[in-house]
Amino acid sequence: MLDKRMKFIQVSFVVMDVLLTVATFRLALVLRNLIKGDTTSFSTEYWIMLAAVAVLWPISIMLFNVYGLGSNSRKKEKLSLTAILPKLIVAVCFAFLVCTTSLYLAKTQVISRAFLMVFFVTNLGVLLMANFVYKMSLRKLLKRTSFYRRIIVAGSPDKVKKLVKYLNKNNELFIDIIGTVHLNGYEDLSSKPKLGEFEDLPELIIKHSADDVVVTIPYEHLKEIEPYIHRCEAMGITIHLVMDVYDMKIAKTGVSSIGVIPTLTWASVSLDPWQIVAKRLIDILGGLIGLILTGVLSIFIVPAILLDSPGGVLFRQVRVGKNGRNFYIYKFRTMCNNAEALKKKLMDKNEMDDMMFKMKDDPRVTRVGKFLRKTSLDELPQFWNVLTGDMSLVGTRPPTLDEVEKYDLHHWRRLSVKPGISGMWQVSGRNEITDFEDVVKLDVQYIDSWSIWLDFSIIFKTIHAIVKRSGR
Structure with missing residues (x-):
């Protein structure tokens, strides 16, 4: 909060x-x-x-x-x-x-x-x-860090104007106001750009990678905006309301404040700063150790990749991170050069539903690639993503751009935390999971029950799975 x-x-x-x-x-x-x-x-x-x-x-x-x-x-x-x-x-x-x-x-x-x-x-x-x-x-x-919050201020023009004025004067709150959203028919009165209307709020959150929505509105309009509040909740977006209460099904409700302004806040993700800092410190330490390990093993992995098939050593792809922020993920290349083009021809053999692609004995995977995947060595370069803050050691699976385009609102909630190298799905027998909704359930389970100790538990289970060479 x-x-x-x-x-x-x-x-x-x-x-x-x-x-x-x-x-x-x-x-x-x-x-x-x-x-x-x-x-x-x-x-x-x-x-x-x-x-x-x-x-x-x-x-x-x-x-x-x-x-x-x-x-x-x-x-x-x-x-x-x-x-x-x-x-x-x-x-x-x-x-x-x-x-x-x-x-x-x-x-x-x-x-x-x-x-x-x-x-x-x-x-x-x-x-x-x-x-x-x-x-x-x-x-x-x-x-430069995720500590800074990107927010959208929503409500009636007069209240939005006062709130934006207060937030602009109190820069120690470490927030970035992206813009404002108003009720239909109202003109913008604040110093920030008007992004759209309330019915556009979910799309605007996705478009601008917002972290929080602050709602300030007269009592008589509360019922009118309730559906949009629930849609934000389903996406895992933190909501701050300057007045009144809603019966949230997922998020935890709490009384908090933005500076001196009291709000009712629903957060479906733990926002305790001390735990967030502890998680980040663990990520930095793990990222440094992982990169040292990557450097040592690269002495053997890099020549093997180059001798096995033509192409580069690293595979780089745009993935979707926390609240829709795009980033480049890095892996050791395990497929042939034209893997993305061949994927379209293999879609009829997809073992998952239409939301993800997974195929046993994928013909695009090289001989060395099969070994790297079986031992999870292909994911070693992702420690760089962890060190730069795009990913965490433990989180949700980072989806591709085409996967996110197919998301319903409740799928968006799995993006309310940083993606991880490992997570609940990876340690729960992912080879046996073919329904994307089951993947979402595991990700939501991680989000709802997150703690530092859960992260350690998943890390230890991941190491155990790699040693046993299971779950690939």
């Missing part, structure tokens, strides 16, 4: 400040020794003070509501530098005052006064500089 993403940013600022404070504490002792020309050691008293600082600084930051996490955070959520820096200075000064007062009352003579002054100046300077750099670079960094 958008408010959870905001909370994640706020907490990350606090964590950054605490880590930098601990680092400058140690640095201050080094600088003090250089200034004084002696070698004061990091004794037990300094360790005790460091522990106190690590606790006192975040408390002070919370107390003065520096990043909108205090008791009055609903009124002071802005993360602009003009709002942060004055409160940060006050918070650091207060924490330092409490710290020095405690040392005075304890009558300790071990902690150097010169050290305290160096620590205060260094800490304040580093925190101010870090916040400036972090705030300036955060928007650019996050815009």
